[in-house]
Amino acid sequence: MDDERYGQAIRSVTQFWVWTVPVLFLVLVLLGLTMRANQAGIINVDPDLFYAVMTLHGLGMAGTGFVAGLAGVTYLLARYVRVNLVIAWMMYVLTVLGVVGLVIACLIGRFGPGWYLLYPLPFLANGAWPDWALGLAVLSLIVLGVAWLLGQIDLSRALVARYGLTNALAWQYFSKQSADRVEIPPIVLITAAACLVPGIATTLDGAVLLVLYLFKWFSPSLALDPLLLKNMVFLWGHTLVNITMYLGLAMVYELLPKYSGRPWKTNAVVALSWNTVLVLVLLAFFHHLYMDFAQPVSLQYIGQLASYLSAVPATVVTVFGVIGQVYRSGMQWRFVPLCFCLGIVGWVIGGFAAVVDSTITVNFAFHNTMWVPAHFHTYFLVGYFLMLWGFLYEFSGAAREKLAKAGLWLVVAGAYGFLLMFYLGGAFGVPRRFAAYGSIPLASLAAISERTALIASAFAVLLVIGLLVLFGVIYRGLANRAFAGKAAATTP
Amino acid sequence: MTASYAAITTLLVSVAIVAIALFVSRARLPAETSSAATSTVYRIRSAYFIFILVAAVVLLALTLPMTPYPRKSGEQKPDLIVKVIGEMWSWTLTPGSGAASAGGNLVLPASKTVEFDVSSKDVNHNFAIYNEAGELIAQVQAMPDYTNRLLHTFNVPGHYYVLCLEYCGVAHHAMNFEFDVK
Numbered sequence: 112m113d114d115e116r117y118g119q120a121i122r123s124v125t126q127f128w129v130w131t132v133p134v135l136f137l138v139l140v141l142l143g144l145t146m147r148a149n150q151a152g153i154i155n156v157d158p159d160l161f162y163a164v165m166t167l168h169g170l171g172m173a174g175t176g177f178v179a180g181l182a183g184v185t186y187l188l189a190r191y192v193r194v195n196l197v198i199a200w201m202m203y204v205l206t207v208l209g210v211v212g213l214v215i216a217c218l219i220g221r222f223g224p225g226w227y228l229l230y231p232l233p234f235l236a237n238g239a240w241p242d243w244a245l246g247l248a249v250l251s252l253i254v255l256g257v258a259w260l261l262g263q264i265d266l267s268r269a270l271v272a273r274y275g276l277t278n279a280l281a282w283q284y285f286s287k288q289s290a291d292r293v294e295i296p297p298i299v300l301i302t303a304a305a306c307l308v309p310g311i312a313t314t315l316d317g318a319v320l321l322v323l324y325l326f327k328w329f330s331p332s333l334a335l336d337p338l339l340l341k342n343m344v345f346l347w348g349h350t351l352v353n354i355t356m357y358l359g360l361a362m363v364y365e366l367l368p369k370y371s372g373r374p375w376k377t378n379a380v381v382a383l384s385w386n387t388v389l390v391l392v393l394l395a396f397f398h399h400l401y402m403d404f405a406q407p408v409s410l411q412y413i414g415q416l417a418s419y420l421s422a423v424p425a426t427v428v429t430v431f432g433v434i435g436q437v438y439r440s441g442m443q444w445r446f447v448p449l450c451f452c453l454g455i456v457g458w459v460i461g462g463f464a465a466v467v468d469s470t471i472t473v474n475f476a477f478h479n480t481m482w483v484p485a486h487f488h489t490y491f492l493v494g495y496f497l498m499l500w501g502f503l504y505e506f507s508g509a510a511r512e513k514l515a516k517a518g519l520w521l522v523v524a525g526a527y528g529f530l531l532m533f534y535l536g537g538a539f540g541v542p543r544r545f546a547a548y549g550s551i552p553l554a555s556l557a558a559i560s561e562r563t564a565l566i567a568s569a570f571a572v573l574l575v576i577g578l579l580v581l582f583g584v585i586y587r588g589l590a591n592r593a594f595a596g597k598a599a600a601t602t603p
Numbered sequence: 604m605t606a607s608y609a610a611i612t613t614l615l616v617s618v619a620i621v622a623i624a625l626f627v628s629r630a631r632l633p634a635e636t637s638s639a640a641t642s643t644v645y646r647i648r649s650a651y652f653i654f655i656l657v658a659a660v661v662l663l664a665l666t667l668p669m670t671p672y673p674r675k676s677g678e679q680k681p682d683l684i685v686k687v688i689g690e691m692w693s694w695t696l697t698p699g700s701g702a703a704s705a706g707g708n709l710v711l712p713a714s715k716t717v718e719f720d721v722s723s724k725d726v727n728h729n730f731a732i733y734n735e736a737g738e739l740i741a742q743v744q745a746m747p748d749y750t751n752r753l754l755h756t757f758n759v760p761g762h763y764y765v766l767c768l769e770y771c772g773v774a775h776h777a778m779n780f781e782f783d784v785k
Binding site: 158159162223224225229231232235236237239336337338341372373374402403404405408411412415416419420422423426427431434435437438439440441444452455456459460463464467468470471472473475476477478479480482534537538539540542543544545546547548550551552553555556559 | 605606607609610612613614616617620621624627628633634635637639640641643644645647648651652655656659662663666667669670671672673691725726727729731733735736737738739741742743744746747748749750751752753764766768769770771772773774775776777779781
């Protein structure tokens with residue numbers, strides 16, 4: 112297959128993702144709004160449905176973010192490497208199947224143990240969800256895991272086949288003189304550093320966890336260790352979310368120079384930074400277990416150390432890299448670079464709030480309060496996803512800059528207002544994952560919980576309006592391009 | 604107190620991040636060549652690298668000794684041990700000698716070190732203690748098959764509330780307990 116045909120083929124697969132992701136995201140945002148509105152007392156959702164919605168929202172957002180990033184990076188890497196198209200299509204089809212299974216399990220079966228399926232809650236539903244919903248959810252997650260594992264393995268294979276393992280990880284920058292070096296584009300290095308070791312390792316960890324759950328589903332008497340499984344689930348979930356972030360950054364590294372007009376190349380510092388991340392990302396998840404005092408204290412310290420140190424390469428290389436791209440470049444603030452740079456700002460703010468919470472003594476006051484959703488919603492909603500919307504806009508060929516920017520500013524205003532309420536809630540000790548606050552015996556805490564949820568709901572409506580505008584522009588661009596393509600194809 | 608400091612620090616740093624972003628992105632600044640801009644950015648980056656490394660080491664040195672984990676050596680002896688069991692969706696607190704009961708309410712002594720031995724009969728819960736002002740003052744996970752030891756000294760007498768801070772099923776939000784400290 113020649114380059115042009117491969118380019119068209121990978122574009123077709125990516126197009127399916129670009130049509131699907133905004134719809135999925137919007138539905139998941141509406142589920143989030145439903146939860147905040149229920150916490151505010153505006154609507155009244157039964158607790159079993161609330162927690163099922165919470166589970167679908169969490170699993171859906173993490174999964175959508177990751178798979179959209181993987182698909183986007185695979186498309187951008189087409190300039191350098193070729194993936195197996197059968198696997199690329201399989202990843203799409205299996206993901207759709209897995210999502211359908213999860214939607215049925217959660218919304219019809221009321222499966223609601225939270226995204227993290229913390230053992231042994233999925234197996235002790237107390238009548239909240241039937242056995243079939245548990246089985247369907249676990250099988251759907253296994254299907255998703257298989258799809259994403261295949262995608263990552265194939266992408267890694269393609270990178271290693273073209274560049275070699277050590278070159279893809281840019282180790283040559285540590286030893287060889289520039290004349291002898293094969294230039295490694297940053298997108299190749301980041302994808303290799305994110306997918307090759309942490310991505311595949313944690314997806315395998317997730318697979319082992321889910322297979323154990325499947326065994327337990329078949330044989331309920333099987334006893335598993337709750338602390339070990341808690342470590343496994345956070346290694347999987349935490350790392351997956353971090354890798355998603357890196358996939359977003361890979362898109363920025365690849366596309367921002369197109370707008371700034373400045374090169375952004377790999378050098379020894381960039382190589383060292385991303386190779387350090389490769390190790391640190393696998394160790395930071397211990398900070399999720401700080402309040403498990405039975406966990407060895409040395410692992411708790413490693414959690415804080417890894418969380419702190421991971422901020423060093425991230426800010427020193429990537430943030431200063433972006434500053435180097437933008438500062439006095441004379442760049443026009445078109446929609447795509449605006450999305451990328453706002454995304455970087457959101458990532459840094461959310462990242463700082465995360466580092467604050469990764470301090471054990473601070474976590475003692477913040478653990479499982481609203482501070483936790485505050486920081487991860489920041490680096491997702493106004494961090495990673497803004498980078499993704501930049502890529503989607505670029506891919507769609509949309510040309511409604513003013514309208515797209517109006518949508519973007521509505522998203523940013525709505526999102527930051529929404530997030531501020533999470534942060535305030537966290538500072539006041541408002542518990543996370545509460546269906547409603549009426550049963551909190553402390554009147555002052557119940558009041559601040561409901562008020563922040565009410566204001567957050569209003570901002571979330573603003574966010575939804577902004578998203579509708581933004582996605583409308585992207586869809587119109589896609590439709591125009593599809594129409595133009597068809598017209599071109601039928602024109603003799 | 605910790606929560607307030609952390610929140611204010613996060614707010615100030617966020618404002619600084621936005622201010623830096625606005626400065627860097629100013630379109631009115633005259634354009635520079637890539638190499639000139641890179642050399643300015645690299646100079647600042649070197650200083651920042653040293654600053655962030657020093658800051659990380661100092662903060663680690665300051666905060667790691669303050670962790671809430673019971674220490675194996677030189678640990679303070681508890682004046683009272685309270686066994687805590689979480690179970691969907693209630694708490695059972697069984698105190699050893701040194702506690703009292705008033706009107707059916709558990710009463711713990713003020714200014715004494717209390718050890719809570721926290722576990723669960725079913726799923727993961729989180730034993731979180733709030734004071735009357737609504738401040739979260741201490742917490743620890745309640746996990747089946749494991750006992751987590753939380754040492755706490757109540758310096759202020761009053762009414763205290765226990766909420767569950769680990770999602771544990773459909774009535775998680777209603778899993779409460781109350782006790783007094785005198």
